[in-house]
Amino acid sequence: MKVPARLRPLYEDGLIDEVLYQLMSGKEATVYVVRSGDDIRCAKVYKEAAQRSFKQAAKYQEGRREKNSRRARAMEKGSKYGRKQVEESWQNAEVDALYRVARAGVRVPQPYGCFDGVLLMELVTDGEGEVAPRLGDVDMSAQQALEDHALMMHYIQLMLCAGLVHGDLSEFNVLVDEYGPVIIDLPQAVDAAANNNAQEMFTRDVNKITSYYALFAPQLKQTRYAKELWALYEEGELHPETVLTGLFEEDLKAADVDAVLMEIKAAMAEESARLERIREAEEPD
Numbered sequence: 001m002k003v004p005a006r007l008r009p010l011y012e013d014g015l016i017d018e019v020l021y022q023l024m025s026g027k028e029a030t031v032y033v034v035r036s037g038d039d040i041r042c043a044k045v046y047k048e049a050a051q052r053s054f055k056q057a058a059k060y061q062e063g064r065r066e067k068n069s070r071r072a073r074a075m076e077k078g079s080k081y082g083r084k085q086v087e088e089s090w091q092n093a094e095v096d097a098l099y100r101v102a103r104a105g106v107r108v109p110q111p112y113g114c115f116d117g118v119l120l121m122e123l124v125t126d127g128e129g130e131v132a133p134r135l136g137d138v139d140m141s142a143q144q145a146l147e148d149h150a151l152m153m154h155y156i157q158l159m160l161c162a163g164l165v166h167g168d169l170s171e172f173n174v175l176v177d178e179y180g181p182v183i184i185d186l187p188q189a190v191d192a193a194a195n196n197n198a199q200e201m202f203t204r205d206v207n208k209i210t211s212y213y214a215l216f217a218p219q220l221k222q223t224r225y226a227k228e229l230w231a232l233y234e235e236g237e238l239h240p241e242t243v244l245t246g247l248f249e250e251d252l253k254a255a256d257v258d259a260v261l262m263e264i265k266a267a268m269a270e271e272s273a274r275l276e277r278i279r280e281a282e283e284p285d
Contacts, residue, residue: 006045007032009116016043016120023131028187033123033131041112044119046091046187091117094187097164101189104162105240106155107182127178135181135212136171145216152181152209153225153244156202160233161240165190165198169205171212192233199230224248 003011003019010016018035023042025031032043091114098111098121110122124132140148152174159166166173167188175182192198206226214220223246231248232238 004032004045006116006118007034007043010043010118010120013115015115016041019043026185028185029119034120036112036120040123041120042109042123044094044121046087046117046119048087087117090187091119093189094119094185097186097189100162101159101164101183101186104158106158107180108186109182109184124175124177124182124184126176132175132177132182134172135174135176138176140216142217145213146220148176148181149210149213149217149220152213153206153229153246155181155183156206156209156225157229157238157242157244158240160192160202160229161238163192165192165195165202166205167201170208174209202226202230222246 001019001021007016007019011019016034016036020033020035020040023031023033029047030045032045034041034043095111095114098108102108102110109124112120112122114120126132156166156169166183166186167190168185169183173183173185175184190198190201192202195201203226206229210220210223210225225244225246227248227250228244228246229238232242
């Protein structure tokens, strides 16, 4: 097919030799299947901010650190240069996240770099060399659902141990090849410790994945992996080798209101006494 305008710089630089076909167009990018030498890869062309339909982008970008102070100031001001830097930051975030979670042991497509707003990466295929289907297009037995769900919970665990939350995980952002699930689409991945919305996003990710597998293995509806994982993470007790149970017991112990009020009154009395000592010290003899 004709080389799209956004892919022409990569074509001219020899990074891709041929554009075979458009694979899909989503809320944040259009993906093409391309040939690079003897390899078949995919090129993810990020849409400009005005064209993206990804909602609440600022919510996902909270907590991302910009080391370059000039870029950080420009991004805050929203100047033309700043908007350009915001776009580059959004695009590079996926590359950084892919490398980071891959090092943690999560199966994701191998990235080859981001060039002019285009992410060049591995094309995930099935056992016959065709493009791997999305999880949402795959039927499976109850046993297979239980096995793949356990693997996905482990991947989510590894991501959280690496300090990342996917932020938009569902059956539409997971591919299934001959070896099992492969997680894709990470430009919105958030810092688990720095983003105030991380727990909400994490819970949604886990529940969406669990709900899909529960279509084939209904017993998964009774599990509480999101609460178990996040509680372990908050307590500093979550590690890659931690064995999950899917069980979580809420702390239903009622708050001791009287004790809390006594602590508040004691603190107020202590502050009052401190101020009195200051006044006495300032009074002339």
